[in-house]
Amino acid sequence: MNVLLDRGQTLLHNAGDQSRLRRLNTLAVIEAIRDEALTIPLTAKATGLSKTSTDSLIAHLVQLGWVVPVDPLAPSGAGRPATRYRFKADAAVVLGIDIGRHTVRAELADLNGEVFASADAPASEDDGPIDVLASAVRLADELLTRAKRERSSVWAIGVSVPAVVYQDVITRGPSGWAGINVKDVLSTDFECRIVVENDSNLAAFAEAWKGRASDVSDLVYIHSGNRTGSGLVINGSLFRGSNGAAGEIGAIHEVGWQTAQKHLHAVQLEDGSVVDREAVFKAAADGSVSALTAVRRFSEDIAIGVAALVLTVDPEIVVVGGGNVRAGDVFLEPLRRRVEELCIARPVPQILTSALRERASITGAVGYAATTVQELLHAAAGSGGNLPSADIPPSKWTKQLG
Incomplete structure (x- = not known):
């Protein structure tokens, strides 16, 4: 990530596109404080930016709702301890859906993949794909109700299916599923980015993201x-x-x-x-x-x-x-x-x-959705658009990205 950003920054600097450079630097700051709250000097060190630029970028991210200040660490010497800042991972939510042969599962998580609500329902191989996906939507609504959020607050959905998927269409899978475009079916209920993937692929992704690999x-x-x-x-x-x-x-x-x-x-x-x-x-x-x-x-x-x-x-x-x-x-x-x-x-x-056992595919679905949001933010910054505010429904700005 940092290598790519550094390379992009050099090209943009040569092109004189300071506005786009600022947006990419903003994303670099987000990545620096995604997993650990840092002070402005430590964030500047992690990103290679000046303290002045880092201070300005963090103030902007706090205003947009993507970053929050946290309590300073206990003082270790003279002087007032510096405020730390962290990425507000729960500023937006993602959904993971796992279509199994006997169970449908759904999980609601923040952008770091931390799950705060989950639910499941039985499924049968005799159930048609439309009925199974309708069950998944009901589970998603149940989770959103519990979290006191609307469908419009979901930024991305990752869907795991026991099938081969090509361009969102199932090409080989359980009886009755071939030819089903899962994304199109779910898009009637959700206006966010939806990614559909084979369950073993998502399990592999999960192991690389938060597992053994x-x-x-x-x-x-x-x-x-x-x-x-x-x-x-x-x-x-x-x-x-x-x-x-x-x-x-x-x-x-x-x-x-x-x-x-x-x-x-x-x-x-x-x-x-x-x-x-x-x-x-x-x-x-x-x-x-x-x-x-x-x-x-x-x-x-x-x-x-x-x-x-x-x-x-x-x-x-x-x-x-x-x-x-x-x-x-x-x-x-x-x-x-x-x-x-x-x-x-x-x-x-x-x-x-x-390390994830039976949770690998649903973890991969959640992680793939969270990664998709990260890619959307980078696409917004790289396309010349402004980084969106966290409280703007994603459907309002993702359409321009395709």
């Missing part, structure tokens, strides 16, 4: 639950490919992801009982030989696709999320062993459990 540039995310999916982050950015299908290696039947679940169904234990997925993992943890064999076969089938992605992307880490990670090393150890056997690359990247 926050300090790495390249990762492969594997969702392992009732189904298996994957998402990629390359050079610090979510990688979708030209048609939104990057990482959809499981679509190839021969990879084995579509059929791996068969190993976890109707497993007969030593006592004669027959169990399915979650009970199989528990029995394996308790030492059942037949359950351990079933889990090993499942893990080895999953490992084929994981190894293919590792050899293609050469990531720093592989993060595994979804319901199956509750089984811990009973599931992951045979997966790791088989990936190492299949990969010619050395060293093989670490395979870690998700």
Whole structure:
């Protein structure tokens, strides 16, 4: 961020566009105090700006409602302690929506991704997409009512769907969803920016944003639950490919992801009982030989696709999320062993459990929406427009940005 801003500042300075330079400097100040309240001198140091310019920019941001003063730290020497300033992340709100196969979830959060209201509702594969999305809108309204906010206060919505998405249209997914433009459906109720993405992609984004991969540039995310999916982050950015299908290696039947679940169904234990997925993992943890064999076969089938992605992307880490990670090393150890056997690359990247577990996709939806607002603010500054006031409904100014 700072590198790009510095480069832009040089070009703008040469072009004499001081007004646009000021707007970009304003965004640099926001980024400097986004995670930690700083004094004006410390903010100036973080941005490379003069104290005078920083003072002026912060005063402007306080007026717009994006920055608030906070109590000074306890004095450590002579003199009056300086006032600190922080980004007012709750000046605007975003919505995250996760369309699952059995549950619809919604979360209301601030621009730092801090969730302050959440709700969910059951869903069925028999429900049509319009009914499911209507349920999501009802959940969103419930959250907004609880927070005493209007629909117009939402600046962006991130939507996670268990499907391949290309230009907001579902191209492959659950029965009845192909061809549905989720953004168009939700736009009848909300006038903010709406971004729609595959759930595994958003889970990968979430791991890079607030999870295991926050300090790495390249990762492969594997969702392992009732189904298996994957998402990629390359050079610090979510990688979708030209048609939104990057990482959809499981679509190839021969990879084995579509059929791996068969190993976890109707497993007969030593006592004669027959169990399915979650009970199989528990029995394996308790030492059942037949359950351990079933889990090993499942893990080895999953490992084929994981190894293919590792050899293609050469990531720093592989993060595994979804319901199956509750089984811990009973599931992951045979997966790791088989990936190492299949990969010619050395060293093989670490395979870690998700820090976000089942919350990865909804966290990604919230984070993607928050990041979208950040991009909108940068677009406003870069297009020659003025940075908007936090209390202006986003629909009033985002239309000019496309």
